[in-house]
Amino acid sequence: MDFDLSPEHEAFRKVVRDFAESEIAPHAAQWDEDHTFPLETVKAMGDLGLFGLVFPAEWGGGDGDFASLCIAIEEIGRVDQSMGITLSAGVGLGANPIFRFGTEDQKQRWLPDLVAGRALGAFGLTEPDAGSDAGATRTRARRVGDNWVIDGTKVFITNSGTPITSIITVTARTDDGISTFVVEAGTPGLTIETPYRKLGWHASDTHGVILDNCSVPDHHILGASGSGFRNFLSILDDGRIAISALALGCARACLGSAIAYAKERNAFGGPIGRNQGIAFALADLEVAVENAANLTYKAAWLKDQGRPFTHAAAIAKLYSTEAAVTATRVATQVFGGSGFIEANPIARFYRDAKILEIGEGTSEIQRIVIARGLGLPVS
């Protein structure tokens, strides 16, 4: 029995923390305010090897395990949730589907740039009428000669319109079920809509995507025809652990700054942290952070051991994201009025946290997955 990360993991955590604190933290508030996608910083994350961590060296990757990716996402997310999701989605939704389901030719074509962080991939699953119920996908792909012609609308697609977005992998209905297609940026018939104005994740790139008579060659089908539904469920399993790590970073940031403030802020003749009302709230938050960390890294460990982890990933995602939302609320309360002011990063975390309970499967969907794992016939 062992709960320690390896010394190499710890050394890596320190590197990513140094990077996050010197290259990201000083700018996070500005990017948030301006809704800027910081291209140069994303490329620097690529240079650090973050986008390639979990992929084999033959594709330019770091040969790392999933725990190392969780460490990176947690540490980046501790200073900037937008950059955390950019990394998480770039790896999990951009590169991973190509790596998992791509043919040798498809990998040769798209993977090296995605792994290096020179390019970003997006994954278009959600539609106006198909979110949690992704099986209700309406986008269609039909055979025309040697090509597939895709028609449909995708919404809320992360990393779909950055200057380095190379591909958008989309699900579409075919005669034999749901299939997955790789659409290269710039393909005629592909329209990337203007970015959303979002509550949080301002520096993360999110667009609606329209496919109108969008034709891709036959060899752009990813995985077997009709296997799209099964494949994206398995992609989401990985992604849930990553979102759990992102939520953990958020919760840790809130706890750390709230503790510091509770010690230094005085009211009624002493630090506010001497009131049980504050101290116990922070004690509870510590428990939540500890739990979130254990659930996240246990799920990552199960995956790294090659063991089933769907259930553990859903538990981790559900718990950590709800803990993150709680943490932002409690930390804002500890800061009082100054927590409501945008100069305080807590205000940004407060806005950023909510989506964690929604993206890559809502909390309700996680509860369905967990309940089904218990053998309950929940619909």
Add this chain to the structure above:
Amino acid sequence: MNVIVCVKQIPDPAMPGELNSSTNTLKREGKLILDESDSYGVEMALQLVAAAGEGEVSLVSMAPNNEVSGMRTALAMGASKGILVSDPSLQGSDALTTAKVLAAAIGRLGGADLIIAATESSDGYTGTVPEQVAEVLGLPSVTFAKHVVVEGGALKVNRQTEEGYDEVTCPLPAVISVTAGVVEPRYPSFKGIMAAKSKPLETVTAADLGVTPVGWEGAGQTISNVTKAEARAAGEIIEDDGEGYAKIVAFLENLKVI
């Protein structure tokens, strides 16, 4: 081109340092990290070797308790191998003894075309070790290097001075000390960290290197007393009421800097 970098492993400056009350020396028992001052030397060495297109970067370090964490960081950045000198008898060694030990370790590695050290460490600040290493090895030494290239087998250094810089040309092999900030040290990658785990690090004692006497016994110094540095007086704060610039100009004129 082969380069050896002298790297010091120091207590994390983010943690409050503590003095050993009987010897007036810094307690160095816990985990040590790579002195940030040395990360510039490591980066410069890696760049010089890359520019030369061949060769490798090696490390020498002297630290208590077989500590290699800081050396692993430098290996993760891209250095190839290293020698650690660790030995309880080294406790209390002064700068000259340290230089003798490092010089012997450099000799054990077979020397190099260039030896790089930081101008001073972030915990001891004696700022004399690099020149002493050069003297012990009988090599030329260039201090305060801020820009270094190798051209036609010779070293060309821009050497920081108070007014600007000197252009110095010097034969190889040589010892240089580099100032902080001269290059941008790379972040070690995960791949680098994993590779560092299996890179060769030899740990030897002072006796293995044939350096005696060392430690308190070999030291030409004792530290008789340590006192707190005087707190600096708070600066003057000028509230800008629209005339702030005039007060700043007057202040600078008064100092005769403008």
